[in-house]
Amino acid sequence: MTRIPPSARTTARRIRWLPVVGLIVVIAVITAALGYHSRNSSSSPAAPLASSAPSPSNTPRSAPRGGLGEADGAVPDGVSVFDDGYPAVADLDHDLLRALREAATDAADDGVQFYVNSGWRSPEYQNELLREAVSEYGSKDEAARWVATADTSPHVSGDAIDIGHTNATAWLSEHGAEYGLCQIYRNEPWHYELRPEAIDRRCPRMYADPTQDPRMQR
Known part of the structure; x- marks a missing residue:
């Protein structure tokens, strides 16, 4: 049985872990990006709503009616x-x-x-x-x-x-x-x-x- 030197075993373990570490890094980057976007969205002021003055139902409407303009x-x-x-x-x-x-x-x-x-x-x-x-x-x-x-x-x-x-x-x-x-x-x-x-x-x-x-x- 061929004995594998300790240094070789360590190198092999590192090689096997590289894809896992890479995946973890990618997930972390994506999570950070999403979190940044979410914070920006929640902290940005909302677009103002179109304002209109209160108009009681009995005030004359400005839109033409009955064919009148x-x-x-x-x-x-x-x-x-x-x-x-x-x-x-x-x-x-x-x-x-x-x-x-x-x-x-x-x-x-x-x-x-x-x-x-x-x-x-x-x-x-x-x-x-x-x-x-x-x-x-x-x-x-x-x-x-x-x-x-x-x-x-x-x-x-x-x-x-x-x-x-x-x-x-x-x-x-x-x-x-x-x-x-x-x-x-x-x-x-x-x-x-x-x-x-x-x-x-x-x-x-x-x-x-x-x-x-x-x-x-x-």
């Missing part, structure tokens, strides 16, 4: 009081629009932008809004708390604007009277009209809702 006063998201390309803005009363733009310019210094949820509307658009309100609220009386008729609506005459977002209405609630811009209805914090006398005497007392406004009784 921008020519009737519908506005897409993101329209500001400076966007003359939209009739909802351009067809507002001149003095109201001037006051809005003065206020919006000053509000921008506070990081606040005025968006137009709704401005001037055609009679057809106003009637469509009213029909939808009756369907949503179940009666003409309840709908009248939110949407006027085409004959009485200050939107149709270009004398009212619905402002978004909530930080803009909050800003106007505090500063609007300085520009003659007043919230008219307590249930509609987005609805503003021009009251020039408010610059010196503050805004008049708000109506609870449009049904309390004498103009709506015509």
Whole structure:
């Protein structure tokens, strides 16, 4: 029987272990890489969600409806009081629009932008809004708390604007009277009209809702 020297046996054992050691090293490298990726993923800030201001169900939607579009006063998201390309803005009363733009310019210094949820509307658009309100609220009386008729609506005459977002209405609630811009209805914090006398005497007392406004009784 041939005797194998101890040094040879040691070398043989090392040779047999080399594949195992190599496999362990590969597994360790892969595990470390996965762990690094996982830590980076969990520590990286999540992509911000698209933000949108709260929009109560009774605020006018900007998307066209019933075949009506921008020519009737519908506005897409993101329209500001400076966007003359939209009739909802351009067809507002001149003095109201001037006051809005003065206020919006000053509000921008506070990081606040005025968006137009709704401005001037055609009679057809106003009637469509009213029909939808009756369907949503179940009666003409309840709908009248939110949407006027085409004959009485200050939107149709270009004398009212619905402002978004909530930080803009909050800003106007505090500063609007300085520009003659007043919230008219307590249930509609987005609805503003021009009251020039408010610059010196503050805004008049708000109506609870449009049904309390004498103009709506015509």
